[in-house]
Amino acid sequence: MRFDILSLFPEMFISVFESSILKKARERALIDVHVHDIRMYAPGKHRVTDDAPFGGGGGMVMKVEPIDRALAALELQPWEGPVILMSPQGDPFRQEIAVELAACPRLVLICGHYEGVDERVKEQLADRELSIGDFVLTGGELAAMVIVDAVARLIPGVLGNSESARTDSFSSWLLEYPQYTRPQDYGGWKVPGVLLNGNHRDIDCWRRRQSLARTWRRRPELLEKIDLSDSDRLILKEIQAEDL
């Protein structure tokens, strides 16, 4: 899968794509990431990419022309895309959108900066706007990194253990159960005994119960999205009774 990122600060991406799982995924040609400097597409000697807002007000607005030219240079084919603008006003990014995007051959992510981008980028050039949360960042670069990371790990082969993506929080709308590793006892902080007895049926039951309990206690609204089994409902009733 190919990612094209349009940014005024391409150097911000180096450490993210040069480390850990994303680095390995690039080396194994599972993902192909291209970061394009929007400034290179700004006309004129000074390569101006932003200007004061019409109507007044503080800050600078990113101009439409350099972004339009950078997009044109990508020569996107109709079956590729979508072109996504990072924006706090966008659709909230969530796991189901990551799954949808992971099925695309190519994604283009536009990173705004300063006061944001000229509205015509949203109206004419972007297919959709995505937000990574109800807060305002200084630029779209961190948001683009979040989206590339969440999408890339869903591409077959990127994670060493494909089981991880299946059991992760949100993959089935349940939050993941608690995980432990060695040592069994760290200064009196012990790992639950059920995880040590080697009985996989007991472990699976314990994990399911933990996932249901966590989801109920932390994100009860997610339970409405799940097709719960009769046994899940029974477990939930027990958990809810315990909490009373």
Ligand SMILES: C[S@@+](CC[C@H](N)C(=O)[O-])C[C@H]1O[C@@H](n2cnc3c(N)ncnc32)[C@H](O)[C@@H]1O
């Ligand atoms: C300071 S913000 C501009 C905010 C804009 N003035 C507004 O109120 O909607 C600059 C850029 O950061 C990015 N950005 C900020 N917060 C974001 C968020 N929560 N999700 C995605 N991108 C965000 C966008 O690309 C945005 O154009």
